[in-house]
Amino acid sequence: MLAPNLRYLEVNNVDDLEEIINKEKACQVENSGNILPLPKLIKLHLQLAPKLKNIYWSPLPFPCLQKIYVYRCPNLKKLPLYSKSGKHGENGLIITYKEKEWIEGVEWEDEATKTRFLSSCQLKV
Template sequence: MNNLQFLVFLGCTISEIKIYMTCIQSNTSYLLRNPINPCFLSLYDVYVVQGSKCLRELTWLIFAPNLTSIDIQCSDQPEDIRSKDKASVSEEPGIVPFRKLKFLRLSSVPELMNIYWTPLPFPCLKTIVAIGCPKLKRLPLDSTSGWEGEKGLVIRYREKEWIEGVEWEDEATKSRFLRSCVKV
């Protein structure tokens, strides 16, 4: 897994991915929940496409610190990108997921409700595409989130009702990101 660069789930029948670590000293396995122990150091791109009906959440992506692209299309199952219920209460302060993420596409994911439960800085994020995600009401953004280049973070959407129904963190966040929303 150390050299895994991209991962594609196509017609997936896996309901859950659990990450286990083996302790070398005691030769026992334990469920890894703490993101200070990344497993997928070379993983850059993850695609969940065309009829992947079983992955309920993608919390394991926190173990991919160099992830630059997440592309989820035509998938009925995911309700969360990162499940708050599955997140470890013992997370170290200062561990920020999706630090290198540049592109996030969510297309035809009707059950998706959450990406992350608190705002994230997303220092490299340039594009969010949200099409066909009627239950996704909150984006994990605040007024300081996102790429700060010439054009900043762009949010692409198709449904007028969706963008009108987004619940922004505060008025500063709404003001900043509504200007960068583009209907496609």
């Protein structure tokens, strides 16, 4: 039921993966009740996934999410976030990335989301 207890998700070195959660399959599950995917996710690590385009097709609250790490995922242009996604405050959600070009190409849900998360993004060299 869309991984209700998953806390850490690492996607590493997958050449053909285009999406983390398939929209068609997820909609079948979601239609059976009010279910949001990955409600306990704390860390999302995405690395060496050149065809990855999508994690989820719409923004999610991710109430426990503290960290997103992205490295060599050039086709991932949109994160499933909105301005209230993830943890807030001192231990709020941090997005770490290794390529400046990637963060410059991210398409944010809206201006409030962009403002919130760009200030917490960290370039990791």
